Amino acid sequence: MKILHTADWHLGKIVNSVHMTEEQDYILSQLLDIIRTEKPDVLVIAGDLYDRAVPPKEAVDLLNRVLTTLITEIKIPVVAISGNHDSPERLEFGTELFRAQQLFIETKLSRSLKPVVIEDEHGPVYFHLVPYIEPAEAKELFADNTINSHQSAMEAVINYIKDNNDMSERHIFVGHAFVAGGMESESEERLSMIGGSPYVDASLFDDFVYVALGHLHQPQRIKRDVVRYSGSILKYSFSEANHKKSVAIIELDEKGNCKLDYIPLVPKHDMRVVEGYFQELMDQPVEGQDDYLHIRLLDKGQIMDPMYKLRKIYPNILRLERVGFSTTKSLLDLQQIRQKQTQSHTELFASFYKEITEEEIDDKRMEYIVKTISSVITKERGE
Numbered sequence: 001m002k003i004l005h006t007a008d009w010h011l012g013k014i015v016n017s018v019h020m021t022e023e024q025d026y027i028l029s030q031l032l033d034i035i036r037t038e039k040p041d042v043l044v045i046a047g048d049l050y051d052r053a054v055p056p057k058e059a060v061d062l063l064n065r066v067l068t069t070l071i072t073e074i075k076i077p078v079v080a081i082s083g084n085h086d087s088p089e090r091l092e093f094g095t096e097l098f099r100a101q102q103l104f105i106e107t108k109l110s111r112s113l114k115p116v117v118i119e120d121e122h123g124p125v126y127f128h129l130v131p132y133i134e135p136a137e138a139k140e141l142f143a144d145n146t147i148n149s150h151q152s153a154m155e156a157v158i159n160y161i162k163d164n165n166d167m168s169e170r171h172i173f174v175g176h177a178f179v180a181g182g183m184e185s186e187s188e189e190r191l192s193m194i195g196g197s198p199y200v201d202a203s204l205f206d207d208f209v210y211v212a213l214g215h216l217h218q219p220q221r222i223k224r225d226v227v228r229y230s231g232s233i234l235k236y237s238f239s240e241a242n243h244k245k246s247v248a249i250i251e252l253d254e255k256g257n258c259k260l261d262y263i264p265l266v267p268k269h270d271m272r273v274v275e276g277y278f279q280e281l282m283d284q285p286v287e288g289q290d291d292y293l294h295i296r297l298l299d300k301g302q303i304m305d306p307m308y309k310l311r312k313i314y315p316n317i318l319r320l321e322r323v324g325f326s327t328t329k330s331l332l333d334l335q336q337i338r339q340k341q342t343q344s345h346t347e348l349f350a351s352f353y354k355e356i357t358e359e360e361i362d363d364k365r366m367e368y369i370v371k372t373i374s375s376v377i378t379k380e381r382g383e
Contacts (some may be wrong), residue, residue: 001040001041001042001044001118001120001125001206001251001252002038002041002249002250002251002252003040003041003042003044003156003172003210003212003249003250003251004034004035004038004040004042004043004044004248004250005044005046005079005212005228005230005247005248005249005250005254006031006043006044006045006046006230006233006247006248006251007044007045007046007047007048007083007212007213007214007215007229007230007231007232008046008047008048008050008083008215008217008230008231008232008233009024009028009045009048009049009050009232009233010024010048010050010085010232010233010234010236011024011049011050011051011055011059011060011062011063011335012051012055012056012058012059013051013234013236014051014052015236015237015271015292015318016318016319018147018290018292018316018318019056020057020234021056021058021059021062022268023234023267023268023269024059024062024233024234025062025269025341027233027265027267027268028062028095028233028267030265030266031063031066031227031247031265032069032070032074033094034247034263034284035070035074035076038249038263040076040249041076041077041118041120042076042077042078042079042118042125042127043070043077043078043079044068044077044079044080044127044172044212045078045079045081045212045214046081046083046174046175046176046212046213046214046215046230047079047080047081047082047083047084047086047131047132047175047180047184047214047215048083048085048086048174048176048215049063049080049082049083049086049091049149049216050085050086050087050091051065051083051085053085053086053087053090054087055088055330057321058096064110065149067103070103070225071098071101071102071103072101073114076102076346077102077118078102078103078104079104079106079116079118079127079129079174080103080104080105080106080107080129081105081106081107081129081130081131081174081175081176081186082105082106082107082131082132082133082176083131083132083176083214083215084108084132084176084215085095085199086132087209088107088108088131089107090103090263091105091107092107092108092226095107100111104116104127104129104292106129106130106131106247107131108131108133109130109131109133109137109138109157109227111161113128113157113161113164115127115129115161115165115171116129117127120252122253122254123168123169123170123254124169125170125171125172125252126165126169126170126171126172127174128161128171128172128173128174128208129174130154130157130173130174130175130176131176132215133153134153134174134176134374134377135148135149135150135152135153136146136374137153138152138153138154138156138157139153142156142160144156150177150178150198150199150200151199151200151201152201154160154175154204155204158173158204158205158207158231162171162207167207170209170252170256171207171208171209171210172208172211172212172252173205173208173210173211173212174212175212175213175214176213176215177200177213177215178199178200178213178215179199179200179201179202179213179222179229180200180201180202181202181222181223182214182218182220182224183218183220184216184220185216185217185236185239185240185241185243191281196273202222202223202224202327203223206247207225208226209226209252209256209257209258210212210226210228210250210252210258211226211227212228212230212248213227213228213229213230214229214230215229215333216229216231217229217232217236217243218231218240219231219243219244219245219246219248219262220244220343225258225260226258226260228248228260230246230247230248231243231245231246233245233247233265234265234267234271235267235270235271237271238271238294238318238319240271240274240322241271241272241273241294244264245264245267246262246264246351247262247263247265248260248261248262249261249262249263263288268273269290269291269316270288270291270292271291271292271293272288272293272294273293273294273296274286274293274294274295274296275295275296275297275298275323276295276297276298276299277298278297278299278303278306278309278310281295281297281314282310282313283308285313287352289314289315290314290315290316291316291373292316292318292369293314293316293317293318293319294317294318294320294321294322295310295314295317295319295320296321296323296324297321297323298323298327299322301315306320307320340344344367345373345377346366346370346373347371347374347382349361353365360367
């Protein structure tokens with residue numbers, strides 16, 4: 001069986017006030033061409049089809065066109081899950097009807113946790129579609145009060161799968177999670193840490209012949225070649241400037257062994273960081289002038305309206321930085337911002353509370369805050 005693994009489309013994404021729908025349309029057309037050429041038996045989309053719970057009309061239209069092409073023209077089975085950016089309710093619409101067309105979209109964990117079974121010449125392959133869930137959802141589903149983190153939630157899910165399936169057969173796990181050891185970038189929305197760590201240990205997946213992951217935007221393996229993030233289809237921040245975007249092709253044999261290959265995705269406009277002196281950039285333009293650029297100017301002196309002048313040559317500058325003008329205070333502010341970006345919602349509130357009241361927040365108030373934040377996250381995801 002040949003499987004194509006992709007994830008993190010983030011349709012409707014806005015980067016530095018630029019709508020990426022046209023870029024996404026271009027890259028998904030490229031993906032459809034790859035599918036027509038490679039002729040995989042199954043397409044896996046491991047979450048975050050949309051960038052937000054209520055996507056813009058253009059993003060909905062684009063996803064509709066792509067999925068319609070896949071199931072009516074190319075006629076390839078599609079297995080997909082919702083990610084932390086998706087609204088489970090919106091993606092769930094019509095899923096029972098779509099199954100007849102071999103479009104399987106899993107947005108919520110059901111108690112049965114039945115896999116999607118697709119057969120090749122050697123027999124069945126079991127696809128376990130596990131959408132992104134909060135620990136509280138797993139706690140309620142399994143009626144287990146010991147579930148208080150993403151790790152314990154995923155452990156409960158996988159234990160259920162192993163208890164109800166013959167794991168000596170070929171089982172593929174499709175999930176949207178942060179597996180410990182993965183490399184982050186700035187464009188990923190940090191997973192909730194309410195009640196515990198957002199990380200999941202890769203050893204949980206040892207019984208699966210392949211693990212198709214979404215959430216982290218850099219294509220990468222985690223401990224084993226078959227535990228893999230396909231990465232996002234486009235660069236969505238300048239922290240991803242050095243990423244090589246691709247889709248993974250998996251050729252699965254009768255024993256469950258995987259042969260892996262990677263096909264690059266080439267964007268209409270690249271996203272790059274360019275560093276240099278103002279006059280040199282004006283007199284000797286760099287290649288890819290139409291790319292989305294973060295320009296870092298090395299000049300120390302005054303420059304009159306550099307953005308206006310540079311945009312005559314580089315029309316898609318998204319960020320302009322004066323490296324020589326960085327001050328100790330601005331660097332300190334940047335360090336504080338980055339530190340706050342790694343904090344959970346509850347840690348941020350506790351820090352805010354202390355700054356305002358000059359006192360540590362007590363346990364009773366913190367318990368109330370945890371419940372409130374959990375409720376807000378649930379509503380934002382449209383549940």
